[in-house]
Amino acid sequence: MRIHRGSMAYDLGRMLEALSVLLFASLLIPFVWQEWWAIPSLVCSGVLPLGLGYILTHRFEHSGDSGRLHGMMIAASGWFLVALFGSLPFFLLAWTAQLDPGLLGVPQRYTTPGTQAFGTLGVFRHPINGVFESMSGFTGTGLTMAVHENTLPRTLQWWRSFIEWVGGVGVIVLTTAILARPGSGSLTLYESEARSEKIHPSIVTTVRTIWWIFLLFTFFSILLLWLAGMPIWDSINHAMTGLATGGFSITDSSIGTYNSSIIDFTLIPIMLLGSIAFPVHYLILQGDLKNFYRDLQTRWVFIFFGTGTIVLTAVLFRQGLYQTATVSIAGVTLHGTLATLIQSFRYGLFQFVSAASCTGFQTANSLGSEWAPQAQLTVAAGMVVGAAAGSTVGGIKLIRLLTLLKGTLFRIRGIFYPSSAIRTFRLDGRALSGTEASQEFEEAAIITVLWLVFLAIAAFVLLVVLPIGSGTDAYTVENVLFEVASAQGNVGLSTGITGPWMPSVTKVLFIFNMWIGRLEIIPVLVLLRSLFVYRGVYHR
Amino acid sequence: MRLDSIPVLGPLFGAGADDHVFDLLLLSGPLIICVIGFLHRSFVSFVLALSYAAGFVAYIGYRYTTMS
Structure with a gap:
């Protein structure tokens, strides 16, 4: 199997360009709410995917259409990249508040340790929390790392809602709508995003x-x-x-x-x-x-x-x-x-x-x-x-x-x-x-079957990692099954397991569950298998 | 000016149900939300929002009766 890197790179570039459109459109929010200090973070978050997207689309402009297999790989890797770059506003805003450059006038509640606002925004200084939030948003899950959502800056409140809104319909559906691809590539990609209608x-x-x-x-x-x-x-x-x-x-x-x-x-x-x-x-x-x-x-x-x-x-x-x-x-x-x-x-x-x-x-x-x-x-x-x-x-x-x-x-x-x-x-x-x-x-x-297998794997890991029992700080098996079903089903209801206090391994696991759940598993497995074969980790 | 000739949003209007009432609802939606943003919860904003929601439902009902 040959991986058509050009075709993949071109489509991933288009998805990143579409993401940058979302980020630049979101600049309206800090203007409306006068959160001037959020503007540089949002601009940087938009410039990065735009730059990378521009390079990829121009470098691989004449790469031809992608087949079904590559469509699946593009969908899986594209969703992951979009979630990754979509976490930038969380990460950059949290660090802006932490570093508090006097010029930007960050409100005191975000710079004073001990306040709810400081604590809630502060969790996003760790990149994994931002990626979790972004993946949760784009996949329409709704599990969150924010403890007090009402204290988040309006810009981040909007960004969370906006990515869920876009993710509900689909990142590829968005990309196809605003950056239509010539040829049959759009249909292949559309079908790879768990859509057929x-x-x-x-x-x-x-x-x-x-x-x-x-x-x-x-x-x-x-x-x-x-x-x-x-x-x-x-x-x-x-x-x-x-x-x-x-x-x-x-x-x-x-x-x-x-x-x-x-x-x-x-x-x-x-x-x-x-x-x-x-x-x-x-x-x-x-x-x-x-x-x-x-x-x-x-x-x-x-x-x-x-x-x-x-x-x-x-x-x-x-x-x-x-x-x-x-x-x-x-x-x-x-x-x-x-x-x-x-x-x-x-x-x-x-x-x-x-x-x-x-x-x-x-x-x-x-x-x-x-x-x-x-x-x-x-x-x-x-x-x-x-x-x-x-x-x-x-x-x-x-x-x-x-x-x-x-x-x-x-x-x-x-x-x-x-x-x-x-x-x-x-x-x-x-x-x-x-x-x-x-x-x-x-x-x-x-x-x-795949859905239930991944549900069982995730539940098993949680049962090993989390305290299970009947104590006040312990979780029950029902809690674990509920939480995993919620992550993989892209639901977002929580029994209290999900939060910034979760061990990193469960955060990574839930990011994976949300990702495969949104794409109906197979595209992610196709991508992982291709990557393993390509890197020589797995031999057919 | 045709709706589908508006830059960026034009193709979106061109892709709808090919119905001017729905196009009007699509255009007036953000305007009413802006009005609410400025006037907050006032009589005018309430009547506008209620008219929009009632108009939307009533128009679907009207299309159903004309269809059957």
């Missing part, structure tokens, strides 16, 4: 339409959240991260900070929008609302979210964690058992939708310490499965689960038919031949 025959028009839909929904979501009572800056950030099903928040206790059932319920349709495939959105905007139930995946998104919510509500209600004397909804006050049931439903609905949509917003502060293991595992199941393929969610995806379930039933039923019988496997309105069915079944099985 096409709205139009042209891939460039498809990705532009995806952005068009995403922008429109973002403005709608911002205004919806503001109408629900959120301040406008919070609405902008949470609409972006909610729609992208990312889950970064700019408040300490995520959405729980507002303690508002109106805001909780307003975020449900926003997270649902992010869980539905873009082609379905396009048809819905055309007025074809029947797709809400006619499209297999969309129909199952509602069924899965509904069932999960009922189960989680029942577990929470039985546990009695949200026992309350009264609860008011739209001016009506409920008492006793009914009030507790409604309160359990409020938290159950929000947390299950947040988990299964892979958003990771939290309204329940005590997922790790107070929630029953059954509740944690119900949420973990939601995180592992995820929602619709072709949306912004992570996880295995509902369509794969359905393929596996229907395929297994198809195989079992096949035993009762004579071997000469001609049978058709039907999936999502398509009639598949035996070979096609086997191919789809195999693809779903491979991804699912």
Whole structure:
């Protein structure tokens, strides 16, 4: 196998150029919030990828199209590079505050040891924390190294939300939209980023339409959240991260900070929008609302979210964690058992939708310490499965689960038919031949098995590295499984394991899990295998 | 001036649902957010945001009725 370094370098250069566009566009934020001291860091962060990107694209301009294998390698290495360079604002801003050059006028709260702001920004002086945050952002995970998000500079609050927003749709989708590549290379790359849906025959028009839909929904979501009572800056950030099903928040206790059932319920349709495939959105905007139930995946998104919510509500209600004397909804006050049931439903609905949509917003502060293991595992199941393929969610995806379930039933039923019988496997309105069915079944099985294997490996490492037991500083096995599923499913819900206090080995492991989770594992394995073969570490 | 001739954002407008109402919503969204930024939570900003959100939902409903 020959590695077409020129073709790879050219595409990686384009991705870095696209990243620099994001960084320069973000310069608007320090101007609006008058965080002048953040400007040099942001400019440097933009200049570096721009310079490297410019050199690569000009040096390898005539390198030709990349094939499927190289598409996967470009997607995997590109996402890693983007996360790496995307960590620069965290790193440079933290060091600007630390060095405090008098000329820049860094606010005192960031330069005074002992303050929350100093401590929160200070963790990013360690590059690994910045890379973690950046990878978490771009992959739409939402696990964070920031302890007090509300004390972060507005520039970093924005950068975290912005990279989740972009990462939700995809870095390659962004690159293709603004720096269209001639030839068939765009389609290859697009498919390597765990996307296959096409709205139009042209891939460039498809990705532009995806952005068009995403922008429109973002403005709608911002205004919806503001109408629900959120301040406008919070609405902008949470609409972006909610729609992208990312889950970064700019408040300490995520959405729980507002303690508002109106805001909780307003975020449900926003997270649902992010869980539905873009082609379905396009048809819905055309007025074809029947797709809400006619499209297999969309129909199952509602069924899965509904069932999960009922189960989680029942577990929470039985546990009695949200026992309350009264609860008011739209001016009506409920008492006793009914009030507790409604309160359990409020938290159950929000947390299950947040988990299964892979958003990771939290309204329940005590997922790790107070929630029953059954509740944690119900949420973990939601995180592992995820929602619709072709949306912004992570996880295995509902369509794969359905393929596996229907395929297994198809195989079992096949035993009762004579071997000469001609049978058709039907999936999502398509009639598949035996070979096609086997191919789809195999693809779903491979991804699912790989997903579970990497989940098990990461869980094993965590069980070795972290204190496990029943003490106050120890974690349970459920906590570990929950956290790993959250990282690999790009969800972001946490039982308290993730934070700057984590051992470095777990940070690196989670960076890897988030990376493979976003790209659906295979492109990363292809890249690693090619690198090992190339370096002579592994021989075929 | 055609929307798709606007530099940088032009191709984005050209790629949408080919519907001027949605294009208008896409253009007016950031403007309303700016207005909210300046006026904060006032009657004017509230009415603007509510009109936008209601208009968005109502227009999808309208397209559904005209389609079926």
